[in-house]
Amino acid sequence: MSAGGPGKRPFGFSPAAWVAAALVAAGAWSALTIRFQTELTPLFPPGLAAVRAIRALEASADENAVLLVPVPGSAVSPELAEEVATRLRLLPDVAEAEPCLMPPGVLAKLAAARVAALPEAAFAEVTAVLANPAEMAARLERTRGDMLGALDPGLLALRRIDPLQLLPSSQNGSAAPASPVLVWVRARGDLRSFEACQEFVRHVRAAAAQFAPGRYLLTARPVFAAEISAQMQRDMIIMVGVAVGLVAAVFWIYYRTLAALGAILWVQALSVLAALTVGRLCFGELNVIGVSFAAVLLGVGIDYSILVFHHFAMGERMDSPHWPVLRRAVRLSALTTAGAFGVLALAQFPMLRQLAVLVAAGLPAAAWFSTTLLADHFERRPPPPRRRLTGAAHHVADFIDRFRRVIAVTGALVIVTAAVVMPAFARTGDLFDPDLQHFRPLQLEAYRGQAALEEHYARMSADAPAARALGSAAVRRNLAHWTPGRAEAVRTSLRDAGFEDEWAAPTASVLAELDVAAADPAGLAELADGGIWRHLSEELGTTALADLQRLSGVALVGILILCYAAHRSLKLVLLNAATLVAAFALLFGGLALTETPLTLVSVLCLPLLIGLTIDYSLHVLLVLEHCAGNLREATERLGVPISLAALTAMAGFGAPMLSGLPLLSNFGFVMDLGTLAAVLAALFFLPAWHVLGRAPKPPAPEETGPQATPRRYPIFHSGPAYALGAWTAQRVPRGFLRALAHLWARLFAAGNPPATEVLLRNLSLVCHPPPDKKAATRTYLSFAESLADYYWLGGRTLAQAQELIGDRRGIEILRSVHEGGRGALLLTAHLSLFELGGVALKGILDCSIVALSLPESSPALSEWRAAFRRRWGVETLEVGGDDQFTFLEISRLLAAGSFVAALVDRPHGTMRSKVRLPYGEALFSSGILMIAAARRCPVVPVTVIRRDDGRYDVEAHEPFFVVRRESNEATLQHYSQVLADVFAPIIQRHPEQWYQFAPLLPSSSPSSPA
Amino acid sequence: MVPIRAASAVFLALFTGLIPGPVRGAPAFDAASIPTRFAERQQRSRTVTLEFTQTLRLAGMRQPLVSRGRIFYARPGRLRVEYEIPAGDLLLLPGDGTAVIRKGTGRAVERRLDDAAGSSPELALLLGLFEGRLSPAAAGLRLEPKPPSGDRLVVALTRDPARPAPRGGIESIETILSWPALDPLGVSVRFARGGEVVYEFNNLKRDGVLPAEAFAKP
DSSP: OOTTSSOOOGGGOOHHHHHHHHHHHHHHHHHHHOEEEOOSGGGSOTTSHHHHHHHHHHHHSOTTEEEEEEOTTOOOOHHHHHHHHHHHHTSTTEEEEEEESSOTTHHHHHHHHHHHTSOHHHHHHHHHHHTOHHHHHHHHHHHHHHHSSSOOHHHHHHHHHOTTOOSHHHHSOOOOOOOOOEEEEEESSOOOSHHHHHHHHHHHHHHHHHHSTTTEEEESHHHHHHHHHHHHHHHHHHHHHHHHHHHHHHHHHHHSOSHHHHHHHHHHHHHHHHHHHHHHHHTSEEETTGGGHHHHHHHHHHHHHHHHHHHHHTTOOTTSTHHHHHHHHHHHHHHHHHHHHHGGGGSSOHHHHHHHHHHHHHHHHHHHHIIIIIHHHHHHSOOOOOHHHHHHHHHHHHHHHHTHHHHHHHHHHHHHHHHHHHHHHHHTTOSBOOOGGGGOOTTSHHHHHHHHHHHHHHHHTTTHHHHHHHHHHHHHHHHHTOOSOOHHHHHHHHHHTTBOHHHHHHHHHHHHHHHHHHHSOHHHHHHHHSOHHHHHHHHHHHHHHHHHHHHHHHHHHHHHHHHHHHHOOHHHHHHHHHHHHHHHHHHHHHHHHHTOOBOTTGGGHHHHHHHHHHHHHHHHHHHHHHTTTOHHHHIIIIIHHHHHHHHHHHHHHHGGGGSSSHHHHHHHHHHHHHHHHHHHIIIIIHHHHHHHTSOSSOOOGGGOSGGGSOOOOOTTSSHHHHHHHHHHHTTSOHHHHHHHHHHHHHHHHHHOHHHHHHHHHHHTTTOSSOOOHHHHHHHHHHHHHHHHHHHHHHTSOHHHHHTTEEEEESHHHHHHHHHTTOOEEEEEOSBSSTTHHHHHHTTTSOOOEEEEEOOOSSHHHHHHHHHHHHTTTEEEEEOOSSOHHHHHHHHHHHHTTOEEEEEOSSOOSSOEEEEEETTEEEEEEOHHHHHHHHHTOOEEEEEEEEOTTSOEEEEEOOOBOOOOOSSHHHHHHHHHHHHHHHHHHHHHHOGGGBOOOSOOSOTTOOOOOO | OHHHHHHHHHHHHHHHHHSOOOOTTOOOOOGGGHHHHHHHHHHHOSEEEEEEEEEEEOTTBSSOEEEEEEEEEETTTEEEEEEEETTTOEEEEOSSSEEEEEOTTSOOEEEEHHHHHHHOHHHHHHHHHHTTOSSOSOTTEEEEEOOOBTTEEEEEEEEOTTSOOOTTSEEEEEEEEETTTOOEEEEEEEETTSOEEEEEEEEEEESOOOOTTTTOOO
């Protein structure tokens, strides 16, 4: 419901205002209760082996502990590590601080991975040892021997964790690096919140810096959380500040007002709250990528508000005829873009799924609030008009018009070049770089510490390369031969050899890891393979590309369907698609020139750009069509707001370029480049293509009638739709078919305000008082019933079909005409099931009947309809205009005594005559009457009307001959009026059966009561 | 009564005579001077040889691990710890800034002395002991010579309670010296959260002639 419409306003507020108030409350609750998560791995598909390995490793680590890792190349001795640990132990919020070789918990998993990665024979030996108590006793005796004599703390440490000498380094006697130079620090409290993480990390960092300045890097989850959250806070302040500043500046330059911007930003805030509420209800949390939904909403959603604002800034109001068009365009555009994003909900990446849902929820909200609350606001407080903008828009329009061929060809060349070059460019790998380095802002200490820790692990696994070379497949094979449940036997052997259970604990924990891995080997296999991050990059890259290919196809099909629903024209949909391709070609060209690759995050820009480009091009096309190709008017209406919207979007998306996080910088740059490409394609290429596709000279005012614009067909007016209808009609009862038709009619009525507008305008020519929307719905219902019967007829015999005929009036007139041996023109109107005339005459009059028909929306449909008529003996003659050949053919048919049937109450061709209807004027096509004059054949007006019982009365009215008057025009005018006078009373009695969905009036001709 | 008095006097005389008086020439116990005196004592000797027993007790192991061997020391900075049980083990500081470590019949590994001392604290401990240092480099330990008991004296190095040892770090060191000669009789090192290694020294000889190949690298 529109806020400006005649709807109820409880307590003086519009329904939109009530919804907004509820949304503010729900949004506040969501903002307060939603959880923000900064971890990386939940963003990725959980099924990937590398992701599972990392998550398993993370699960082993203490969430409340940080790790101090020596700076690579710095001299850190165990004594220094001890000193630092000692110092840290004095901090009040530190529970434990220990020098260590590896963080607790990780050791068992890494050790298990190394055992699993043993060559097959060595692994078999391990399993044999564990199954043989005597062998275990012998090994324990050797372990005791190793502890005698010269003390080797490294070896002692190794035997302490591996008394059975199962690990590769234990077996070959080379001790692992024995220097416990890492420092593991566990917090006394729970480090859940960002603030707690930041506080604890600050204390630890200060203490470490005091005793070992420049020697240690801090890492682990709390450090990541602390640093990323701090970075995000800084970035958000900078980004929001810069974005708002730039948007405000651009808006002021355009419109010299900031008050309106406040209202626009308020609507954006409402859409963000709507999305946040949906996110809270669906997910309960927001990840670091999901958070960017706000940027996307601001970038795209503000377009709708600016378009609405511009409408009012041009001095127009909600009662302007342009308003319904704009409102529909905004809502359709929001649905299309939301649909494009919604498809991402099918992605394998949780981060994309979350973003998709949030944006798909937020954009329709932005469109709805823009066309209700905001429109209501500007209706009450209209902004001052800006004439200077109009002049600028005209200059741009003139430029496009003057150079339309050059621009159109350039656009085509861009597309062709992209089609040729892109595949080769994509194969170079420069276009997409999934390397996870893009996710690692190396200025963050946590990341540098993580890298140093990986080096540390690599050094500790000095003997692992050979094992790594085996690959994860060998690990899986080893694990397939693993026998779980050996831990108890190990404990028993150690007890027998004089070792307490604490000596068995490390081995038991390694065996437990192997037991788990035997059931699910993926994680450990990746870990053992040693390239866990490399694997992750590869897997994510492959998955992202697969998602992109799969979902882009789905999104594209969905978008094209929505575009078709908007335009009802294949040509316009193709123009939409061409604009999209051109925008992408420009984007990829820009990426190639700037040597900027797409990353796993900036790949997100692609669906976003699909939405943005379709958004712009949809608006441009709808307005171009509405303005009948008037480029000046279209540019005035759209060029200004779209360029402003693009600038604001670029300001919003460009702000992340200031971020310290490389992935956000890349995202911002790609998005800005894409927005620029979308604007160039939509504002230059598209209008040029559109103008070229039309007649070069605009029609004269008198001709600016309904047929001056390309004919558009509803979606049901196509070959497949008719075939489907006929197929269905053969299989279901007529009643059910009519019920289905009723449902379809109601949906169509609700979803097609512009069509309804045209219909009501036509009905107002014959109805007083002017009909309302209910009258339109009645017409749609009646039309649907006729269509259902039409389909039903298609599968029935002649006898069954003739059962539909009620009264046949005036048959004697037709018979006498026929018996006179002359042909006749049977002229009728779009009344009820007019196609039934042929059925009514079949078997009663032995005459040839030919129906004149305009070309349908496709040759297939023309053929289908011709075949349909042929069943009742009615031939079809397709007429394309007023050419002499058509005239000759019709004359020949009449001369042969045929009845030639035609519809006259809709203008086509160049011979049209204005007729008076009870409450206005309309154009009838009158060319056919010239043939009647030439052939001196009778003209018989015929009508078909459906009765309440569902049967149809067919009536032939009094015939007349066309006698030439003072001029051809006067002749046509006169006899067209005769026909109108016959049809008008019948239409007035049955307005719901007059199916006039195309405009009957020239736009310049105001209707006036006759 | 006379016999009783005489008997009492004789008994008193006998009793007091049995009480050992201060040894002639032995210095009085002065805790503060012990480190200096020990250092002087050790630094006067050109060479030292002795036999030792090394007893390792680890948390969670029921039986201690006992090793035996001989130690040769020669000033400055040369040390050979030669194990007989288990045979073949060797710790060698040839005095050129390196350390050689061999386990059993395995290959001897040569490392820089600083690195070896970092990873094998007993090397630093034993070398420091023979060079006259009672306090090893480990920070946070307090030196406390205890009054002699009989012919022995214990010098304890204990950790400040406010700065507990890390896991596996040295908790305390006790050096047993003969009194008043201040010859090393043994060293006991306790590790934090369990574990202890004890060296007992016997047949200590100073300034003897050492085997010619005592400090030759294997």
